[in-house]
């Protein structure tokens with residue numbers, strides 16, 4: 001296996017690091033660790049990289065990290081440059097409209113929409129030669145002080161210097177190391193479901209079209225290859241018991257959205273064709289510490305901001321970049337690196353989580369008053385100056401990405417000599 005890639009930096013204290021989860025944070029972390037001369041090994045419970053799935057908006061510091069990794073050109077190849085976000089009435093008439101050119105203005109054009117699976121694919125494809133085990137996950141972690149012994153779902157055992165959980169909202173590494181998810185999960189009061197259908201009409205190219213009733217929204221986005229993505233966001237008041245299994249999830253969607261108006265019945269009537277429904281609670285993860293001993297968490301596993309932030313992938317990449325960078329800066333002093341990782345990001349991510357909560361009303365306002373208010377606000381975004389003011393808060397970032405392409409920590413070098 002190749003550990004040093006062209007342009008990589010030789011570390012004196014090379015570490016073997018297990019990363020559980022090959023979504024967005026996992027391969028980003030692996031890429032940077034490999035660049036710094038470490039030996040990352042990726043595990044994912046899925047049989048291969050996931051395909052399809054929902055579309056994400058990608059911008060902010062995550063975009064900057066992708067740029068540093070040389071990924072932006074390939075991301076653009078698979079991106080969608082959505083032009084309008086539109087809400088429609090039950091009869092299909094436009095109720096409000098938001099021109100996304102403002103998003104591009106705020107980000108200097110550094111904004112795109114892409115399938116989460118395509119983002120993950122491009123990051124992973126850049127992880128040239130990194131040892132990866134799909135259909136395999138970390139099932140036990142024994143931190144022995146000087147090493148970590150892990151057990152894998154295929155029965156194997158292995159020893160690593162560090163273990164990182166990049167295994168998403170329902171992280172197993174977090175459960176094994178920090179305890180049950182309930183301690184850290186803040187359920188925001190919504191559920192989300194998504195699926196893709198071929199040959200759906202109408203399409204409305206490069207537009208995000210949605211119909212909302214109090215507590216429930218249904219949206220569609222036309223994708224390439226005659227596919228359409230449907231996204232459902234609904235209040236937990238419609239859910240007496242979380243459904244288990246795809247059949248139960250489809251039944252619940254039919255119960256909630258049947259007779260909702262607009263295209264709901266046409267969409268639901270084709271749900272039997274769908275084999276892969278994404279369904280989950282909308283939650284945030286709030287933890288006092290993301291590291292314990294030789295184990296760290298990154299991405300949604302550590303500090304999920306939820307879909308309401310519209311920035312979870314970018315933040316996951318930012319966390320991965322900073323975690324790897326701090327391990328590089330401290331040259332193997334993982335205690336100092338873990339401390340710096342948390343110091344740099346905790347308040348920033350807390351602010352992002354708080355800001356995200358303000359968007360709950362956008363997806364599924366709880367009553368008609370807030371629904372109309374949401375549409376009025378959306379229309380006001382097209383008013384010059386006022387529109388900029390309304391949207392500015394959503395794009396603010398007070399995090400400057402540190403640069404880690406530096407020689408070894410001189411103090412550490414002296415200690416070693």
Ligand SMILES: Cc1cc2nc3c(=O)[nH]c(=O)nc-3n(C[C@H](O)[C@H](O)[C@H](O)COP(=O)(O)OP(=O)(O)OC[C@H]3O[C@@H](n4cnc5c(N)ncnc54)[C@H](O)[C@@H]3O)c2cc1C
Nearest residue numbers: 021023024025045056057137167168299300310311312313
């Ligand atoms: C509907 C929806 C819309 C969203 N919209 C946006 C958006 O517009 N913009 C944005 O930036 N973000 C958005 N997000 C959030 C974004 O998808 C996440 O924040 C991001 O994917 C987190 O990356 P991650 O690598 O931490 O976790 P994930 O992307 O969830 O990856 C986790 C990986 O871990 C693997 N895994 C899970 N459990 C185990 C296990 N036990 N063992 C081994 N492997 C395991 C999974 O297979 C997966 O590959 C949205 C989320 C949803 C649900």
